[in-house]
Amino acid sequence: MVRAPCCEKTGLKKGPWTSEEDQILISYIQTYGHGNWRALPKHAGLLRCGKSCRLRWINYLRPDIKRGNFTREEEYAIINLHERLGNRWSAIAARLPGRTDNEIKNVWHTHLKKRLQKHDNTTSPTCSTSNLTSQYAEPEYVHFESATSHASVSPQPSSSDDVSSVTEASAAMGHNMIKDEKFELDATFPHIDDSFWSEALSADNSSDIPLEFLEGANDRTQPQVLFPSCMGDGMEFWYDLFIKTGDGGTPELPEF
DNA sequence: AAAGCAACCAACCGCTTTCTG
DNA sequence: CCAGAAAGCGGTTGGTTGCTT
Numbered sequence: 001m002v003r004a005p006c007c008e009k010t011g012l013k014k015g016p017w018t019s020e021e022d023q024i025l026i027s028y029i030q031t032y033g034h035g036n037w038r039a040l041p042k043h044a045g046l047l048r049c050g051k052s053c054r055l056r057w058i059n060y061l062r063p064d065i066k067r068g069n070f071t072r073e074e075e076y077a078i079i080n081l082h083e084r085l086g087n088r089w090s091a092i093a094a095r096l097p098g099r100t101d102n103e104i105k106n107v108w109h110t111h112l113k114k115r116l117q118k119h120d121n122t123t124s125p126t127c128s129t130s131n132l133t134s135q136y137a138e139p140e141y142v143h144f145e146s147a148t149s150h151a152s153v154s155p156q157p158s159s160s161d162d163v164s165s166v167t168e169a170s171a172a173m174g175h176n177m178i179k180d181e182k183f184e185l186d187a188t189f190p191h192i193d194d195s196f197w198s199e200a201l202s203a204d205n206s207s208d209i210p211l212e213f214l215e216g217a218n219d220r221t222q223p224q225v226l227f228p229s230c231m232g233d234g235m236e237f238w239y240d241l242f243i244k245t246g247d248g249g250t251p252e253l254p255e256f
Numbered sequence: 257a258a259a260g261c262a263a264c265c266a267a268c269c270g271c272t273t274t275c276t277g
Numbered sequence: 278c279c280a281g282a283a284a285g286c287g288g289t290t291g292g293t294t295g296c297t298t
Contacts, residue, residue: 101286
């Protein structure tokens with residue numbers, strides 16, 4: 001297939017957007033929407049390619065964009081989601097309302113990755129985030145087969161039906177912004193010791209958890225949260241975030 | 257005061273995926 | 278079903294800002 005031509009190179013402006021351009025784009029989209037990004041700049045009178053307009057709108061001008069520093073809760077959600085989704089920034093962004101994939105990607109590369117790496121150096125060599133990555137070589141498959149089943153790890157998928165679908169409850173790790181959504185992971189989880197994935201909660205102790213963290217909390221028979229049980233001090237953020245919440249108020253988040 | 261450096265982040269590039277005729 | 282166009286996505290770059298020496 002012939003690749004679609006990228007942006008027209010001639011006569012189109014590149015680089016930082018001016019406030020005038022922003023205003024033109026905002027008012028155009030508010031009036032007409034953005035049905036066709038490629039045609040938009042021409043109709044709006046902007047000397048930009050459609051791609052640039054789309055990026056500017058999505059990453060900066062949208063009215064629902066949340067500006068400002070990331071909260072600690074958001075940072076933990078990113079770390080948590082990245083651990084399970086990898087560099088699927090848009091998928092992560094979809095679970096953090098008001099944040100863009102670009103912003104999350106930047107935060108990851110400039111803050112979180114470094115902090116985690118720093119922390120890795122001070123924790124067990126067999127139980128660090130970077131080590132987790134290195135264990136991805138021979139994937140095993142984690143099944144979440146029903147609301148009442150426990151997660152299980154099997155050596156190989158037997159069919160294409162073995163695509164994992166994490167329950168909403170386990171997806172609650174990503175915080176309570178994950179609503180009414182199956183948390184789909186495309187089949188592979190890391191090759192890990194059986195002790196790695198453990199159920200944070202069982203039917204017996206789930207009542208200790210603030211309801212806000214429990215998706216599908218009505219079903220006390222289903223596993224509520226999965227977390228890597230081998231994390232060391234400070235890295236037990238799943239546990240700290242969702243379990244050690246004391247009286248049910250805002251969790252005390254550990255420092256890295 | 258200024259030069260050097262690091263951190264940050266907006267924007268670009270190019271590949272992949274999805275849509276459409 | 279196929280080819281081309283459009284949109285989506287992730288990696289990377291480069292300009293700006295703030296801090297340190």
